[in-house]
Amino acid sequence: MPATVRIVNLIDIGVNLSHASFDPDREAVIQRASDAGVAIMIVTGSSRDSSHAARDVARTRPDCLYATAGVHPHHAKDFGVADLNWIRDLSRDPQVVAVGECGLDFFRNFSPQADQERAFHHQLEAATDNGLPVFLHQRDAHETFCAILDEHLGGLSGAVAHCFTGQRAELDHYLERGLMIGITGWICDERRGHHLRDLIAHIPPDRLMIETDAPYLLPRDLDPRPRSRRNEPMYLPHILDVIATVTGQPVAEMAEQTRRNTVDFFGLGCREASGQDK
Numbered sequence: 001m002p003a004t005v006r007i008v009n010l011i012d013i014g015v016n017l018s019h020a021s022f023d024p025d026r027e028a029v030i031q032r033a034s035d036a037g038v039a040i041m042i043v044t045g046s047s048r049d050s051s052h053a054a055r056d057v058a059r060t061r062p063d064c065l066y067a068t069a070g071v072h073p074h075h076a077k078d079f080g081v082a083d084l085n086w087i088r089d090l091s092r093d094p095q096v097v098a099v100g101e102c103g104l105d106f107f108r109n110f111s112p113q114a115d116q117e118r119a120f121h122h123q124l125e126a127a128t129d130n131g132l133p134v135f136l137h138q139r140d141a142h143e144t145f146c147a148i149l150d151e152h153l154g155g156l157s158g159a160v161a162h163c164f165t166g167q168r169a170e171l172d173h174y175l176e177r178g179l180m181i182g183i184t185g186w187i188c189d190e191r192r193g194h195h196l197r198d199l200i201a202h203i204p205p206d207r208l209m210i211e212t213d214a215p216y217l218l219p220r221d222l223d224p225r226p227r228s229r230r231n232e233p234m235y236l237p238h239i240l241d242v243i244a245t246v247t248g249q250p251v252a253e254m255a256e257q258t259r260r261n262t263v264d265f266f267g268l269g270c271r272e273a274s275g276q277d278k
Helices: 026-035 048-060 073-078 081-091 113-130 142-155 168-176 196-202 233-247 251-266 268-277
Strands: 010-015 038-043 065-069 096-105 134-139 159-161 180-183 208-210
Touching: 010 208, 010 233, 010 251, 026 038, 026 233, 038 048, 038 233, 048 065, 048 081, 065 081, 073 096, 073 113, 081 096, 081 113, 096 113, 096 142, 113 134, 113 142, 134 142, 142 168, 168 180, 168 196, 196 233, 208 233, 208 251, 233 251, 251 268
Parallel strands: 010 038, 038 065, 065 096, 096 134, 134 159, 159 180, 180 208
Antiparallel strands: none
């Protein structure tokens, strides 16, 4: 495990902080993240209920929490016109900074593929209409995912491939389309994520963002290993350490670069400035 360097002002772009596993100690989780140097967290929405919950959680700490609003492909079979209405409504909330988590998942196929594609199209349209970037999910659906994305890229303010775990060809296709790349603790998994250690060098520094996807994807190489299997945003510095070690980059420089990328992508600087003016 790399030596931990004390870094502050990190941003976790994907935390499922409204998840029920955080109900008993959510405030303590936020405090532990802050103590570890994580200054801002973006709370992931993946359904109507979780998106509203993510927004509500973000409102409790507007200085450090933001949210996304969208429908994950697992829930696409239930997607209808009413979902477009609440996504557009939530997108106008100052704490909501992206549409998503949306995309395609042909690995699980919890929703029929046609429903996933329809919901994905509609959410990309909503993001275009509201001028927000999109927080994207893709698993085993790369060609269809890129084909749909290509129809909307011209109108989107930005897109990030959340929790990227793919191979070189997928990475190249995303970079060619201008996508940002979100890297999680998957890179710490010697069984499934070791290939990311080679791929990380091919991600331009200004296209990289970092995330925990907590409570999922607890880094496997934490030492000492937590007794709980629940991931927390306080482990984001560990993920950054691993990336910096693999790339040979100073951790402080990588921390600053990923922060700047994230602030620019989600427009956080504009929101902070707007808040100071009030």
